[in-house]
Amino acid sequence: MFDRIDHVGIAVEAIDPALALYEGSFEMKLVHREVVEEQGVEAVLLDLGENHIELLQPLSPDTPVGRFLERSGPGMHHIAYQVSDIDSELERLRAAGIKLIDDQPRVGIRGSLVAFAHPKYTGGVLTEIVQPAEDH
Numbered sequence: 001m002f003d004r005i006d007h008v009g010i011a012v013e014a015i016d017p018a019l020a021l022y023e024g025s026f027e028m029k030l031v032h033r034e035v036v037e038e039q040g041v042e043a044v045l046l047d048l049g050e051n052h053i054e055l056l057q058p059l060s061p062d063t064p065v066g067r068f069l070e071r072s073g074p075g076m077h078h079i080a081y082q083v084s085d086i087d088s089e090l091e092r093l094r095a096a097g098i099k100l101i102d103d104q105p106r107v108g109i110r111g112s113l114v115a116f117a118h119p120k121y122t123g124g125v126l127t128e129i130v131q132p133a134e135d136h
């Protein structure tokens, strides 16, 4: 079972100019900034109640987010659902016939465990499953 929306991921060309909108105009609080080498991004998290907005800047054009920007331009990239037991959730999704991009959970932003499901199996929406670090 998904507990709630953890965050919405948004691809940007560059984080700092994007913060003018999210911190400045939208008045969201920047709570975390990190380079996630494994995903080829620099990312920030902004608080929005119990949820977050995640801004993603590619480390190079030859990364998943870099290719996304090339293909689609800046904008919504993925939705992330929070779970308390990622292993059993991935098992459940596989059993439901949903193909996963990540066979095993990997370390995501802020020490979370994450895995992506293939958008072909999720109605065109790139879907991330997140188990926050606090829970493991």
Ligand code: ZN
Pocket (backbone or CB within 6 Å): 007, 008, 009, 054, 078, 080, 128
């Ligand atoms: Zn994400």
